[in-house]
Amino acid sequence: MKGLKKTRRIQIIALAFVALAGSTALIGYAMRDGINFFRAPAQVVADPPQVDEVFRLGGLVEDGSLVRGQGETITFRVTDGAExxxxxxxxxxxxxxxxGQGMIGTGKMVDGVFEATEILAKHDETYMPKEVIDALKEQGVYEDPNKQSGS
Known part of the structure; x- marks a missing residue:
């Protein structure tokens, strides 16, 4: 009788482990397309993304680069100060x-052009996404708008 309880307990633990491993694998498989990594323009140039890799590109919209084409297509350049x-x-x-304002776009590179499927812009006078601030600080071109100049 004692051996039967021990065998049942081991079977239940093994079944729970298999169920946990299976559900973890299914969650990972379902999320494979939902994870988008952020990259600054310098990172994209230094380490080009794979074909059809969806990622987020962020930086400042370059002055003088915004061109509204025929229809709904808009082109512009995103910079982090280096690239x-x-x-x-x-x-x-x-x-x-x-x-000249911060933005983040989700999309993929096609023939050297980032084709965005979604564009996010800053939402108030001083907001800029943390990833964009970090990338601009890394390049040495970020100035904190809240920082007081002078003494």
Whole structure:
């Protein structure tokens, strides 16, 4: 009788382990397309993404680069101070999207152009995504707008 309880306990533990491993594998498989890594333009140039790799590109919209084409296609360049990447976006841009401001786009590189499927712009006067700030600080071109100059 004692051996039967021990055998059942081992079977239940083994079954629980198999179920946990299976559910972890299924969750990982389901999330494989939902994870987008952030990259600054300098990182994209230094280490080009794989074909059809979806990622997030962030930086400042380069002054003088915004071109509204025929229809809904808009092109511009995103920079982090060190490198600049051309971006093409088809759709309606956020109201706060302007040149010289921070943005993050989700998409993939196609023939040297980042084709964005989603564009996010800053939402108030001083906000900039943390990833963009970190990338700009790394390049030495970020100035904190809240920092008081002078003494």
């Amino acid at each position: 600049s990447i051309p971006v093409a976006y088809t759709g309606v841009l956020p109201d706060l999207f302007t040149e």
